[in-house]
Amino acid sequence: MSKCMVSPSVLAADFANIQRDIEMLNSSEADYIHIDIMDGVFVPNISFGFPVTQAINKHAKKPLDFHLMIENADKYLEECVKSGAEIITVHFEACDHLHRTIHAIKELGAKAGVALNPHTPVHVLEDIIADLDLVLIMSVNPGFGGQAFIPQTYAKLKKLKSIAEKVNPGLLIEVDGGVTTENAAQLHQSGANLLVAGSFVFKSSDPVQTIKSLKNV
Numbered sequence: 001m002s003k004c005m006v007s008p009s010v011l012a013a014d015f016a017n018i019q020r021d022i023e024m025l026n027s028s029e030a031d032y033i034h035i036d037i038m039d040g041v042f043v044p045n046i047s048f049g050f051p052v053t054q055a056i057n058k059h060a061k062k063p064l065d066f067h068l069m070i071e072n073a074d075k076y077l078e079e080c081v082k083s084g085a086e087i088i089t090v091h092f093e094a095c096d097h098l099h100r101t102i103h104a105i106k107e108l109g110a111k112a113g114v115a116l117n118p119h120t121p122v123h124v125l126e127d128i129i130a131d132l133d134l135v136l137i138m139s140v141n142p143g144f145g146g147q148a149f150i151p152q153t154y155a156k157l158k159k160l161k162s163i164a165e166k167v168n169p170g171l172l173i174e175v176d177g178g179v180t181t182e183n184a185a186q187l188h189q190s191g192a193n194l195l196v197a198g199s200f201v202f203k204s205s206d207p208v209q210t211i212k213s214l215k216n217v
Contacts, residue, residue, distance in 0.1 A: 003215050003216065004184065004187075004188045004192065004193060004195050004214065004215055005172075005193060005194045005195070005215070006029070006030050006195050006196075006211050006215050007032035007034040007195070007196050008025055008028075008034060008196075008197055008201045008202070008207075008211060009034040009036060009176070009196050009198035009201075010022070010025075010035055010056060010198075011035075011036045011047060012198035012199040012201065012202040014202070015048075018056065021202070023059060024207060024208065025060070025211075026059075026060065026061040028207065028208040028211045029208075029211050029212050029215055030062055030211050031062065032062055032063050032064065032065040032087070032194070033056070033062045033063070033064050033065065034196045034198075035066050036069060037049075037066060037069065037070055038069045038070065038142075039069070039071060041070070041071050042069050042070050042094050043069045043142050050076075050079045050083055053080075053084075054082070054083050054084075056083075057083050060084065063086035063087070064083070064084045064085050064086055064087075065086065065089070065174075065196075066080045066083075066085040066088045066089065067089045067113075067115060067176070067196075068080070068088065068090050068091070068094075069094075069115075069142050070091075070094065073090040073091075073094065073095065074100075074101055077101075077104055077108055077110075078108060081109065085110050086110060086111060087111040087133065087134055087172075088108075088110045088112060089112075089113030089114065089115050089174075090105075090114060090115070091114070091115045091116075091117070091142075092115065092117075092124060092125070093116075093120060095114075098128060099128060099131070102128065102131055111133035112131070112133050112134070113134030113136055113174070114128070114132055114134075115137075115138060115142075115176075116136070116137055116138060117138050117142060118138055118139070118140070118150050118152070118153075121159075122137075122156055122159045122160045122163065123159075123163075125160075130167045130168050132168065132171060133172060134171065134172035134174055134194070135160055135173055135174070136174040136175070136176055136196075137153060137156050137157055137160065137173070137175045137176070138176055138177055139175050139176065139178055139179070140176075140177030140178050147177060147178060148178055149177060149178025149179070150178075153175060153177075153190075154186060154190045155190075157173060157175065157187065157192050158191055160173055161190070161191030172193060172194050173191050173192050173193050174192065174194040174195070174196060175194075175195060175196065176196035177196075179195045179196060179197045179214070180200050181210075181213050181214060181217060184217040185217035195214055197210075197214060
């Protein structure tokens with residue numbers, strides 16, 4: 001089985017030393033840098049805005065993986081691309097016209113992803129999965145870092161992989177929330193090929209080694 005890719009979430013970085021933390025990720029084996037945008041409406045928390053994402057982009061040498069936990073994502077797609085987004089993921093639960101949003105992302109030159117909250121079944125994506133570059137399975141309720149992993153995630157990943165293999169075998173299957181070296185191997189075996197980890201990476205004593213360990217589960 002090929003190595004898993006890793007996308008460390010800068011939500012857990014030290015914002016007083018953001019350049020230092022981004023340079024650490026540049027020097028690591030991370031494949032992407034995960035950027036969580038929250039609006040305090042779709043999720044009960046607010047993260048950072050585009051001045052911060054532009055600062056991250058200025059220093060980042062890894063591609064940026066934007067996760068929009070917001071209402072009205074369509075209004076901000078262009079700003080994401082201006083901030084260096086290579087992937088833009090919107091939430092199924094927040095998009096009234098998902099097909100239109102996905103194609104708007106692609107027209108801007110980014111890869112398009114859809115995220116599912118823990119309570120949302122994967123079959124809702126069957127009619128659109130062939131158009132997607134990525135599906136993000138949330139393994140915690142979105143909005144706050146450091147939550148406990150929801151075990152039902154493994155079954156969801158297996159179902160998603162089985163649907164994708166028929167119509168979109170190159171699909172990136174990302175999982176976000178409570179990812180550690182304890183569950184990474186099982187997540188990978190269940191179908192995930194891209195792991196998001198925030199506090200597990202940034203709060204570890206050696207983040208570069210932690211990223212390497214996640215890739216080599």
